[in-house]
Every structure is written in structure tokens, then in C-alpha cells.
Ligand code: 0A1
């Protein structure tokens with residue numbers, strides 16, 4: 124049970140004991156909360172194994188087996204748990220512990236978020252509350268009584284339905300909750316505080332009347348409206364799409380300021396990072412609104428995919444996360460532009476997940492070895508996991524997939540199961556063989572496809588050959604052929620008519636022939652990004668331009684443009700004086716003039732992100748890439764200045780737009796602004812937008828343009844913004860982020876001052892990420908500067924966070940452990956910092972796992 128030993132999927136064993144019910148009582152206190160836990164425990168199987176409970180950072184006050192109070196000689200206590208050598212097969216275990224929520228800066232278990240008490244138990248936080256079998260396959264019925272001062276904590280919340288409440292002595296009160304659904308302890312939640320409450324209701328398709336409650340900090344009631352509307356949309360969508368209705372009489376959401384992740388799906392009581400709840404047009408951007416809708420839906424969808432059917436063990440995390448991300452992506456696509464939503468998914472995958480899959484922490488979507496589970500809430504498990512589910516959806520079709528979902532719930536409702544169980548349900552319900560497909564669950568790395576084409580004008584036959592490869596080049600013994608759905612469209616060069624087809628690649632190399640073509644067709648490859656792969660397909664500029672305008676699939680139209688832009692970025696990196704062709708301006712002018720959804724046009728005009736291109740160029744010099752991006756942007760801005768200005772003006776003048784149209788219009792307008800702002804004399808334009816902005820989207824776009832181009836008025840503009848918003852925490856996060864992206868030589872002095880700013884608080888994960896994380900991801904020019912100062916800055920902050928909040932520290936280290944993506948100079952500078960961190964005396968398990976994977 125040593126703290127630093129890895130665990131292996133192959134070692135899974137059924138628990139020696141189960142817990143059918145747990146009755147908890149919390150006597151809340153900032154530094155000495157008393158937790159009484161009464162459990163009915165039962166041995167599973169034969170033998171007389173001892174009961175080994177997990178527990179960390181706990182003070183044990185007493186242990187009782189049935190009526191017998193144990194003495195210290197009756198059990199073994201360690202830093203990680205409590206071992207009780209019991210003989211009986213069935214008994215009542217009563218444990219009393221004491222915990223210190225105030226000093227819990229790791230934000231796992233029970234902690235204080237501002238004035239409120241709040242819990243976070245996934246993955247293994249419940250063991251910081253009491254001794255327990257902290258594993259997802261132990262499912263118990265929870266009853267929880269919360270006792271606290273009534274004045275300070277008028278709301279006492281936990282999972283399920285309220286069954287009792289009352290007054291106590293000394294100004295205290297209590298509320299008792301009962302959750303009828305057996306659940307693993309990672310879904311337990313407790314919140315106590317003084318909030319404003321937004322109430323609503325929803326009648327499910329099964330005619331259940333559900334009370335909906337959103338708890339927010341006082342004064343923020345109006346900012347919860349969008350979250351509430353999103354919740355109701357999600358509830359209706361899941362009924363319509365998968366016939367899944369909500370199952371309790373109450374659904375509660377609490378927004379807190381101190382939270383490591385986005386949100387948590389605790390049964391009936393979701394806890395949210397306030398960033399994913401609070402919004403009004405003045406203080407939140409269009410992207411914030413979109414993300415709130417997506418995260419609210421994600422957590423709601425977990426009620427079925429995660430809570431009703433949960434994971435057998437943590438290696439199966441993608442069972443619930445990949446599936447739930449897929450569900451929230453489908454929902455977002457239905458609620459907004461499908462194509463633009465899909466483009467956003469792919470951007471994240473390509474710029475971040477591909478790098479993770481090529482780095483030292485690469486793992487299959489179902490990892491096989493884990494030291495710190497919190498390190499595996501990754502883009503791979505979530506985003507690639509969702510792509511894997513999407514491929515099943517593509518192979519089975521929407522109907523086959525829905526049947527698979529129905530069978531999955533029929534078989535496994537109320538159980539803790541595996542990824543294989545899910546895939547088997549999909550296969551059985553649809554009659555599809557998914558055995559080879561299952562390899563996606565055990566192979567890491569991004570596969571890439573080599574595509575070759577030939578056309579025979581004699582026979583009019585067009586032939587497409589696709590081969591699959593892994594990162595290392597060829598498929599090795601351990602990396603076997605995957606089952607890959609490849610959606611294509613063959614576009615007839617003359618008529619522009621397309622023929623769509625789903626190809627199933629299952630071998631190392633396969634060819635397909637298409638007849639009756641008068642001339643070689645143009646191929647839109649991997650429509651809708653039908654598989655999470657890289658593609659090596661040499662298409663001419665001309666072919667890409669045809670695709671940009673004529674492919675039926677919006678994703679392919681966008682992707683062709685990205686490929687064209689990446690091609691020229693590549694050339695600029697390798698040959699800095701490279702002269703860009705005028706044809707680029709011609710085609711992007713056509714894009715600008717097309718009569719298309721403005722949100723989509725904005726995506727087509729947006730250059731590939733730094734991270735996307737890093738992934739495409741071997742050991743890239745990051746500053747050469749920064750320069751290439753600037754050169755390309757300036758080239759397009761100069762070449763299209765008039766048209767961009769006209770489009771900008773046109774967007775500004777548009778009124779009478781629907782809500783959705785207005786969002787697209789702003790996206791296009793602000794994309795134009797980001798080009799125009801690189802040209803001399805942009806100051807007035809940026810200042811005018813800032814002066815006239817009626818919403819946060821326009822304000823931030825202007826401030827960002829000011830920061831990226833280091834405009835003269837930057838400091839003045841930021842001061843004015845700060846004066847206006849200093850009391851609004853989520854907006855001040857944005858202020859820190861814009862500051863971190865400033866393209867100015869004195870950035871390190873500025874960062875030092877920002878760390879000392881009265882509103883900077885490293886213990887608040889949002890704030891830490893807003894400054895440190897934003898500098899690292901949005902300011903490549905200085906993060907990667909030749910002196911290594913950027914890396915040093917990051918390492919210093921990670922060192923501080925290692926002791927305060929290991930999860931946040933561990934996420935921030937990502938760019939350093941991916942050091943092999945960069946040139947040798949950066950590699951050496953990053954390694955220096957990594958080695959320094961490895962030598963820290965009190966290294967957390969989170970950082971240790973990543974550093975050892977990187978340095979060994
Ligand atoms: N299950 C949540 C994500 C989550 C995971 C871990 C946490 O703390 C370590 C918190 C939240 C989700 O997918 O939304």
C-alpha cells in the first residue's frame with residue numbers, strides 16, 4: 124500500500140469486502156471537522172483477509188466493530204490507510220475521524236472555498252474524509268447528516284433527497300440527506316454555505332417533476348440564468364436522443380471559486396467551478412457562454428454515463444469520460460453550429476492531445492499503469508476517448524449506436540463495469556464485429572495514414588491507397604493494425620459533384636478503386652475528422668483550393684485551408700526569407716467574400732495555432748515559428764487590408780441579428796480585427812472598438828489585439844479595465860491572462876509584479892492558471908526565449924505549487940515534459956529546469972510520476 128508504487132490494470136482484483144450502506148455525520152468546523160461514519164460491511168468470497176481501508180491526512184478518533192471499541196493494538200494505522208484484521212463476515216463498522224478543511228489547499232476531500240465548505244472526491248478524495256474502501260466498484264447507499272452554524276451556513280447540502288432538518292443548540296442546525304442510488308464514494312458530495320439560489324423545475328418525459336437549483340455567491344443570481352437554461356436543454360436533449368430521463372426529484376448545482384477542474388458530477392449535487400456557471404453579456408464572452416452550456420451538459424449527462432453505470436476501476440475512466448465528452452460534443456453541435464463545434468474539437472485534439480500522445484506521459488485511452496490517478500484526467504482519456512466513441516458511432520450509424528446505448532443500460536444499470544463491456548454492448552446490439560476496433564483502447568500514440576492516389580485515363584479508374592503507421596514509422600509487434608473509419612468524398616473536377624463514402628481501413632495497407640471518372644477527382648479526405656489520426660497526403664495547392672470552396676463537408680473545407688496555411692508556415696520556418704505566393708491572398712479573399720456562416724468564415728481565416736504547427740515540424744525552433752506566424756499574418760493582412768476592413772465595418776454595422784447570428788458576426792469581426800491590428804496605425808481602431816464595446820467578447824478582442832501587438836495605449840486600457848472590474852473575480856482572471864500575453868521585452872518584470880498584485884492568489888487554481896498557464900500557452904515568444912527565463916519562471920511557480928496544490932502544479936508542467944518537440948537549445952534549457960524540480964525535497968506523487976517518466 125506504499126504511496127509511491129504504481130498500480131497496474133492487470134492486477135485488478137475484486138474487493139475482499141463490500142459496503143452496502145454508509146451513514147455519515149459531519150460536524151463542520153474550519154480546522155477540526157468531525158466525521159462519523161457508520162457502515163454495514165460484508166465479506167465477499169471466502170478466506171479471512173483483513174479489511175484494508177484507504178485513508179490519508181486523517182486524525183483517527185475511534186474505531187468500533189459492531190459494539191466493540193477497538194484499541195490501537197487491534198488495527199494497523201499508516202499514512203495511507205487502516206488495516207483491521209476482522210474475523211466476521213458481516214459487521215457494522217463505526218469510524219470517527221477529524222479533518223482540517225481550512226488547510227486543505229490541495230482541494231481534494233473537504234476544503235474551504237472562500238467562506239463555504241465544499242468537497243471533491245473524484246478520483247480518490249474520499250479517503251481524505253474518512254477511512255473507506257475508496258474504489259469505484261464498492262457501491263453503497265449514502266445517508267449524510269450535516270451539522271453547522273446556521274448563521275454562517277444556512278444551506279447544508281449533500282446527495283439525493285432531503286429527509287430531515289432541524290435546529291440544534293448554540294445556533295447550529297442540521298440537514299440530513301439520503302441518496303437511494305448505490306454509488307461509489309467518488310460521487311459523494313457535501314456543500315455548506317450562504318448562497319443566492321436560482322430555482323426552476325423540469326418535468327421529465329417520465330412525468331417526474333424535478334426541482335432544479337443553482338447556488339451561487341451572493342449577488343450573482345442573474346448570472347446563473349444561462350446555466351439554468353443550458354441544464355433544461357441538456358435534460359430535453361438526452362430524453363430525445365437516448366431516451367434517458369433524470370431519476371431524482373432534485374438536481375442541484377453549486378458554483379464555487381476554488382476548484383481544480385471544470386466541474387464534478389456528484390449524484391444530484393454537481394459542484395462547479397464558477398467559471399462554468401456565471402455569465403452575463405457584460406462580463407462573459409461568447410466562448411464562456413458556449414463552454415458553460417457544454418460543461419453543464421457534460422455533468423448532467425454523467426448522471427447516466429458515469430453515475431447509473433460507473434467504472435469498475437480507474438483504468439476504465441474513459442468508459443465514462445470518453446462517452447460523456449462525445450455526448451456533450453453532440454449536444455453542443457446540435458445547439459450551435461455543428462461544423463464550427465467540430466472544428467473546435469479537432470483544434471484541441473491536434474494542438475494538445477497529439478502532443479500528449481507523443482510525449483513521455485503517452486498512454487492508451489485505457490491506461491495500464493498509474494501512479495497518481497489525478498494525472499490521468501487527460502486529453503487522451505477525455506478527447507481521444509470521445510473520438511473513439513465517435514468512430515463507433517460512425518461505424519454503427521446513429522441508429523445502431525442508439526441501440527447499443529440501450530443495451531448497455533439494460534445490461535449494466537447500477538453496476539461498475541469496463542470499457543470492454545461497453546464495446547461488447549455496441550457490437551451485440553448492432554451485429555458489428557468490433558474485436559479489432561478494441562485495439563484503440565490499448566494502443567497509445569497518434570496513428571498516421573499515408574494516402575496515395577492514381578488515375579488511369581484509359582480505364583477511367585481512380586485508385587486510392589491508404590496505409591496506416593504508428594509514430595515510430597512502421598507497425599511493430601505491439602502496435603497492431605487498427606480498425607479506422609475513413610469518410611471521404613470524391614469531387615468530380617468538372618461538374619463539382621461529389622460522391623461520399625465510408626471506407627473501413629483494417630489492414631496495414633488497402634486500396635479502393637472508383638470507376639467512371641473522366642478526370643482525376645479531388646478527394647476530401649477524413650470528412651468530419653472521422654478518426655483521430657494524422658494524414659500524410661500530398662495534395663496540390665490547387666486541389667486544396669478546390670476543397671476549400673467545394674467540399675460538401677464543412678470540416679474538410681476548413682481543413683484544406685489549414686493544410687495550405689501550415690504548408691506555408693512550414694516553408695517560412697525552414698527558410699525565413701521565403702516569399703509567399705500571391706495565390707494565398709486570392710484564395711483567402713474568396714473565403715472572405717463567400718456567402719457563408721460568418722462563424723465558419725472566421726474559422727477559415729484563423730491561422731493554425733502555435734501548438735498545432737509545433738506538432739508538425741520536427742524539433743522546431745519555437746521563435747522561428749513565432750516569426751513565421753507573424754509573417755504569414757502580416758502578409759495576409761497587407762494583401763487583404765481593404766477587404767478585411769470592409770468586412771470589419773460591415774460586421775460592425777449589422778443589427779437585427781438573432782442571438783446565434785450575432786455570435787458569428789462578432790467572431791468574424793474580431794478575426795478581421797486581429798489581422799488589421801498587426802498593421803501600422805491600428806491603435807485608433809482598437810481604441811474605438813474598446814470604447815464602443817457593449818459586451819465582453821468585443822472588449823477582450825480589442826485588449827488582446829493591444830497586448831499581442833504591444834500597442835502604446837495598452838497600460839492605460841488595462842488600468843481602466845481593472846478599475847471597472849476589480850471586484851469581479853472571473854473577469855479579473857481575464858485581466859491577468861491578457862497581461863500574461865503582452866508582447867513586450869519587460870514581460871518578466873511585469874510577471875514578477877503581477878505575482879505581487881493584491882488580487883493574485885496562487886491558492887486559487889483559476890487565478891494561478893490565468894497568469895502562469897496563460898503566459899506559458901499564449902506568449903510563446905517569451906516563454907521560449909533563448910535565455911531560458913520563461914522556463915525558469917514556470918519552474919519557480921511549479922515549485923511553489925508543488926506544496927500548495929499538486930494537481931495544478933502537475934498540469935502546468937506539461938510544456939516542459941514535452942521538451943523533445945523543440946530544438947536542442949530549448950531541450951537543454953527545459954531539461955535543466957526539469958532536473959531542478961526532480962531534486963525538490965517534498966515532491967508530490969503527481970509531479971514525481973511525470974518527472975520520472977520524462978527523465979528516466
Ligand atoms: N469527473 C469530472 C472531472 C473531475 C475529475 C477530477 C476532479 O478532481 C480531481 C474533479 C473533476 C468531469 O469529467 O467533469
Ligand code: ZN
Pocket residue numbers: 421425443444447
Ligand atoms: Zn466528465
